[in-house]
Amino acid sequence: MAWFVHLTPEKNAARVRRSGLSPVSRSRSVDPRLGIYCAPLLPDYTLTHQWSRELIRFKTPNMVAVHFRIPDDTPVTVGHYGKAPEPVTAAQAVARFLSLSPEEMCGYEVFLPRGVDAKEIRRIRALRRPVGWRYMPNAHGRKPCSCPACLNPGEYGVAKLRERFPYDSPPRPRQEVLAQLATAEYRGEIIDLLNDLRGRGQGDVFRVAHLVDHPDPEVREVLAYALEGFSPKVAAELLEKLRNDPVRAVREAAGAEEDED
Structure with missing residues (x-):
């Protein structure tokens, strides 16, 4: 049995505990089925929950981690979010993560093309704090892009970032x-x-x-x-x-x- 973690807003915790995880996301592959995004439960807390810091930009800041187990032979896809995912089994997806270095693992995701039954859920834990990368993996130390696609209006600190790194370069004299x-x-x-x-x-x-x-x-x-x-x-x-x-x-x-x- 393979362990995975799905991140969801805290307000969904009671419903998830009662009814499980509904398939509401669409895969980046050609498979039209709905499912959920998740990551293997790894010994490294930051890598397991690496998507939490990016997700709170678009969702509530209070999130929970839903731990669930599925059979090793369950079909899933795995890959970096910027590339086409590869169809594998749940066990192979975990092995793929473990074969990567921490730097290579950033931005990887698993897509389960179905929902998760309540009986498959083992625990729901509140995140101590959001961790991982923001905007893109390994973005720390890079000059941020302040275009409207990367920085949504109204986000915390956006005005200061656009002031420091203007999207439109000043005109030449x-x-x-x-x-x-x-x-x-x-x-x-x-x-x-x-x-x-x-x-x-x-x-x-x-x-x-x-x-x-x-x-x-x-x-x-x-x-x-x-x-x-x-x-x-x-x-x-x-x-x-x-x-x-x-x-x-x-x-x-x-x-x-x-x-x-």
């Missing part, structure tokens, strides 16, 4: 961008630099005037959009030239009105 444009030769580099100028107040339009005759129409098109950030008076001459460009996309970007066919 205007003079630095214009100086690089003067010597840039590659199409992609020029387009990136012009995009850095969009929506920012400009005055020295002569520093981008040479691009109005650039052989690549996409460069001329991006230039037309970038000129919106310049003073209308100083950019008028360049925009007028772009409105008469042979390429329609460039003319439209410069604001030319096209006749309907």
Whole structure:
């Protein structure tokens, strides 16, 4: 018989003790059946409950560990959460965990494609404290990603993290961008630099005037959009030239009105 641990909010403890664990999760594999995620009951407390610190980001901070036993030959899947799981038996899943180093074990999970009967549950214990990794395994010491997908609005400490590690990098100084444009030769580099100028107040339009005759129409098109950030008076001459460009996309970007066919 193989021992496993499932983590659930404390408010579910009475129902789980009475009726067992319902299959409410869907596997990351192609198997459409519902089941539960769990981990083997290991000698190491932190590795056994490694998912608790990450789970409390989305659930109640008060969680319990449900210990249950299932036959060794019970079909399950095992693997790292970022990869496709492998179908094995419960005993093989435990052996897989024990064959890994502590660093490799972080992020591993077992999926049982069914529920757990109340008679299979042996004990329900309150977690002393959440342990394990947060955001991703081995994230400690790395610069955190502050994008909305990684840090949910309203989470504890999110505002301070976004202040320390802003998701959007500060724009490069205007003079630095214009100086690089003067010597840039590659199409992609020029387009990136012009995009850095969009929506920012400009005055020295002569520093981008040479691009109005650039052989690549996409460069001329991006230039037309970038000129919106310049003073209308100083950019008028360049925009007028772009409105008469042979390429329609460039003319439209410069604001030319096209006749309907």
